[in-house]
Amino acid sequence: MKSKLLVGTALILSCLQVQARTMDAIQQSGTLKVGVPGDYAPLAYRNASGALEGYDIDMANALGKSLNLKVDFVITSWPTLSDDLSADKFDVAMGGVTATAKREAEFGLTKPIVANGKIALASCSVAKELPDLEKIDQPKVKVVVNPGGTNQTFVDSHIKKAQIIRVKDNFDNLQALRDKTADIMVTDLIEGDYYQNKEPNVLCMATEKPFSGTESHKVYMVKKDNTKLLESINTWLQGETKSQLAKQWKIRE
Template sequence: MKWLKSLVVAGAVQVLALAGAHAGANLDKIKQTGVFRIGTEGTYAPFTYHDASGALTGFDVEIGREIAKRLGVKAEFLEGRWDGLIAGLDADRYDAVINQVGITEARKAKYDFSNPYIASKAVLIVRGDNDEIKSFADLKGKKSAQTLTSNFGKLAESSGAELVGTDGFDQSIQLVLNGRADATINDSLSFYDFKKHKPDANVKIAAQQENADYSGVIVKKGDPELVAAINKALDEIKADGAYQKIADIYFGQDVSQ
């Protein structure tokens, strides 16, 4: 049995050695290449979208650029559909995803998150002339336009809705407006931004969640050095006023709490 015990000990030592060798490897790579690769949708205003000139912009995009600046590198944004965005971390397509990714226990089991950088509430959006849906419970048997793997999609499904798959907020709103869906559950901040630009749009909030949801920067599991560096950058962004300036542009208020 001694040989077996020795083998176990040797294996444990090897695992620890490998862990030590890889600790901080991603952060080192980012600093060596001078690039912080960020996965994002590019279709989710006001967080990540393309402006009239075609340039990628948005609250999350600006936060990503500020994080990269404080890491001493350049932000490189790689766009993809939401349904495959987080999986891109496993494929090493990017170093982090900054795309209003809600911090959930299920995701934390497989990935690591930074500290929260924004808070929002889920709201139930219907046409302005819809008086039938007044609560989440009223979604039972109704069609709800959602990105299928999002927290909002799961909430709609748990409320008894039939999901109509979409690529993001804009498409979900359009399906509600044209009557192809009865409702959509989405981000309150996205809705307020939408109404700011299109105040006459025939949609309204029928209900909202009581508690706020928090989003963070999501990275591969087991990379505490990178998480710590991102958290430090977020602290600096909030302390020096950069966060407030970005929040004022997109929301007119602090959205961190």
């Protein structure tokens, strides 16, 4: 009997943890909680003063305004992003989320936000020597990667001969290229464009086009049962704000 009670209690707790905060509950609270890793320029990152900024930060604030909600940004990480969303630490994940089959199976994904794909961002001193995956995947080449995202998935699947340097986060990836302790990092076309323009002669895109088979798009992600929130976001995305902000942030749509 005791074991049955324990099982029943566990099931009740599980149900409580799984159920998303409903759209009605979000509206009643007056706040939309937006989870961002905050290390992905130009979508969501910290500026020199430590404040969050970027295309998705502006998008989140515009979305909140359209729904008459205050936006509360919650810092997450790529390794914990899915678990944090599942645990209701925030209502929607933004800031560089790539649409994948796994995420689509487990969560609700919005319509495409930005077209994307994987490229190699390199220290400019070696960029011309690494124009394709064959040249990159050589024993003398050092590839830096942080855990938990689609960049790590690509590196683990495709890099077999090159040296892999594993670091804590995306900031460390970029610093390794600046310091020339690594040669390249695999990242998104969006981020490659941004850093090549921001730090000319320091960071260069070694590959201008996405690696074959990596073409993708960025999305916003909610819990599977949060259909009303997903519908609200998709309806809002049909407006002009997305394109207007993309032009402002010089992001290819």
